[in-house]
Amino acid sequence: MSFEAALARAQADTQATLDEMLARFDGAVGDAMRHACNGGKRLRAFLCLESAALHDAPRDRALRAAAAIECVHAYSLVHDDLPCMDDDDMRRGRPTVHRQWDEATAVLAGDALQTLAFEILADPATHPDGAVRSELVLTLARDAGAAGMVRGQALDIAAEEAEAPLSLDQITEMQRLKTGRLLEWPCRAGAVMGRADPAPMLDFAGHLGLAFQIADDLLDVEGDAAATGKAVGKDAAAGKATFVSLLGVEGARARARQLIETAEMSLLPYGPAAANLKGVARYVVTRDR
Amino acid sequence: MSFEAALARAQADTQATLDEMLARFDGAVGDAMRHACNGGKRLRAFLCLESAALHDAPRDRALRAAAAIECVHAYSLVHDDLPCMDDDDMRRGRPTVHRQWDEATAVLAGDALQTLAFEILADPATHPDGAVRSELVLTLARDAGAAGMVRGQALDIAAEEAEAPLSLDQITEMQRLKTGRLLEWPCRAGAVMGRADPAPMLDFAGHLGLAFQIADDLLDVEGDAAATGKAVGKDAAAGKATFVSLLGVEGARARARQLIETAEMSLLPYGPAAANLKGVARYVVTRDR
Numbered sequence: 001m002s003f004e005a006a007l008a009r010a011q012a013d014t015q016a017t018l019d020e021m022l023a024r025f026d027g028a029v030g031d032a033m034r035h036a037c038n039g040g041k042r043l044r045a046f047l048c049l050e051s052a053a054l055h056d057a058p059r060d061r062a063l064r065a066a067a068a069i070e071c072v073h074a075y076s077l078v079h080d081d082l083p084c085m086d087d088d089d090m091r092r093g094r095p096t097v098h099r100q101w102d103e104a105t106a107v108l109a110g111d112a113l114q115t116l117a118f119e120i121l122a123d124p125a126t127h128p129d130g131a132v133r134s135e136l137v138l139t140l141a142r143d144a145g146a147a148g149m150v151r152g153q154a155l156d157i158a159a160e161e162a163e164a165p166l167s168l169d170q171i172t173e174m175q176r177l178k179t180g181r182l183l184e185w186p187c188r189a190g191a192v193m194g195r196a197d198p199a200p201m202l203d204f205a206g207h208l209g210l211a212f213q214i215a216d217d218l219l220d221v222e223g224d225a226a227a228t229g230k231a232v233g234k235d236a237a238a239g240k241a242t243f244v245s246l247l248g249v250e251g252a253r254a255r256a257r258q259l260i261e262t263a264e265m266s267l268l269p270y271g272p273a274a275a276n277l278k279g280v281a282r283y284v285v286t287r288d289r
Numbered sequence: 290m291s292f293e294a295a296l297a298r299a300q301a302d303t304q305a306t307l308d309e310m311l312a313r314f315d316g317a318v319g320d321a322m323r324h325a326c327n328g329g330k331r332l333r334a335f336l337c338l339e340s341a342a343l344h345d346a347p348r349d350r351a352l353r354a355a356a357a358i359e360c361v362h363a364y365s366l367v368h369d370d371l372p373c374m375d376d377d378d379m380r381r382g383r384p385t386v387h388r389q390w391d392e393a394t395a396v397l398a399g400d401a402l403q404t405l406a407f408e409i410l411a412d413p414a415t416h417p418d419g420a421v422r423s424e425l426v427l428t429l430a431r432d433a434g435a436a437g438m439v440r441g442q443a444l445d446i447a448a449e450e451a452e453a454p455l456s457l458d459q460i461t462e463m464q465r466l467k468t469g470r471l472l473e474w475p476c477r478a479g480a481v482m483g484r485a486d487p488a489p490m491l492d493f494a495g496h497l498g499l500a501f502q503i504a505d506d507l508l509d510v511e512g513d514a515a516a517t518g519k520a521v522g523k524d525a526a527a528g529k530a531t532f533v534s535l536l537g538v539e540g541a542r543a544r545a546r547q548l549i550e551t552a553e554m555s556l557l558p559y560g561p562a563a564a565n566l567k568g569v570a571r572y573v574v575t576r577d578r
Contacts, residue, residue, distance in 0.1 A: 025435040029443045033435060079400060084392035103373035104446055107396065111368060112435035114400065118407045119430030122423045130420030134411045137426050141408030146314040146322060146401035154318045157393055 051190025152178025340479025441467025
């Protein structure tokens with residue numbers, strides 16, 4: 001199967017799994033949760049499914065872990081889009097949750113999506129071994145919490161209020177936390193579900209995450225709002241230091257290519273079975289959204 | 290040990306456990322998490338510790354579960370106090386998180402406190418058996434999520450916007466979700482940690498939770514802002530239907546007493562070892578905060 005076909009299959013299967021998980025929630029909060037979990041690239045889900053396949057973990061279980069990480073990703077976007085945070089009106093080409101409903105619904109839907117992620121992982125259907133389920137919960141909580149993603153978000157907010165722009169080292173550290181940790185987790189989860197050492201996958205994910213963020217910064221400068229489904233040019237307008245403002249467009253492109261090559265090297269132990277993960281690495285720096 | 294001494298010990302031990310868990314988080318979000326987790330009655334922690342003691346689960350492990358439920362309780366208060374929700378300025382006699390810092394910090398601190406609860410539960414220090422840790426995570430996620438506490442919060446918000454006030458049945462259902470589920474979980478957790486049937490404890494918690502909410506409604510009418518540490522008279526000012534508006538002050542008091550008697554009956558299987566839980570039942574209807 002080609003990379004494109006594998007990604008399309010992952011997108012369809014992840015959506016079907018999320019639809020099933022979300023069906024029982026009623027009212028505006030239920031509708032908002034479904035809205036927030038609809039669409040997207042499903043990059044994190046795909047990483048989870050491909051890592052699981054590499055480690056011989058069954059796909060039906062891996063789809064549950066994929067749904068869980070997409071719930072956390074969706075929760076982080078819903079809260080990040082709030083007026084008190086990034087104040088965004090559009091996401092994935094549609095109104096953000098607080099624009100379609102209201103702020104209270106956005107706070108609650110984000111809260112409940114985070115909770116749902118842990119509910120999905122702790123369910124015996126995700127893995128027969130309670131220690132594995134627990135490890136999935138523990139690692140996701142560490143990656144998402146106040147020493148992981150939330151710390152990255154807080155550093156990002158603090159940077160906007162600071163007088164001096166962030167240095168390259170500081171941006172790298174902030175992005176490793178804010179974006180990187182939620183890209184690392186699905187790579188790790190596949191190994192945990194297959195009871196394998198996650199080290200090579202984490203090495204891959206670390207480089208992939210930074211390349212992904214550089215590509216995001218390039219899209220903010222060069223991208224098209226219609227294709228990305230969200231506002232562009234926001235960072236420059238806000239005077240924010242980004243990989244592009246610090247390295248220049250060409251320098252940023254070169255750094256992303258370098259990171260992708262290093263990421264691909266991390267996959268050598270897996271041989272040709274890692275072809276789709278190499279495809280992801282190329283995809284994150286060539287995507288238009 | 291008297292009930293008062295046991296409660297004071299639970300408060301001190303829970304605070305020490307939380308202080309330890311929260312020490313590693315830096316920046317405004319870390320400070321806000323500690324602020325939100327400081328003080329309070331620690332009713333949920335006490336229920337967890339007493340239920341664990343009844344089921345022969347070690348106290349050091351039970352303290353971790355107690356800290357986890359207090360993190361979820363604190364997260365729910367931080368988000369509930371936001372301007373887009375209840376818009377409260379004071380909590381436990383101090384400024385709410387968004388007043389002391391700002392809304393973004395309150396959103397992130399609440400998010401991270403929820404995450405921390407699951408991190409604590411999934412850690413092997415909480416229980417050596419991964420299946421037990423997983424069960425603690427799963428049941429807490431169900432009680433806190435969009436079919437549990439968050440659903441209760443959404444019903445409460447919807448009621449404020451509805452034309453007709455809620456009926457007694459509707460208020461009972463809303464409060465069973467909004468307040469009751471987070472009082473049930475610690476009662477259940479002690480039994481799960483001791484690998485015992487949680488049914489009698491859940492029966493106890495169900496009646497206790499409703500009595501607790503009626504007492505809260507009475508405090509909103511008759512209480513003192515200095516003692517409760519938060520604004521009083523808000524429900525009447527908002528024209529909200531409460532147990533007191535529907536049953537009258539005397540009717541509500543009688544109903545709370547009846548519920549407490551039924552809650553105490555649920556404890557009969559445990560014999561005299563449940564004395565402190567009976568103490569909780571009396572405490573929730575006689576407290577002044």
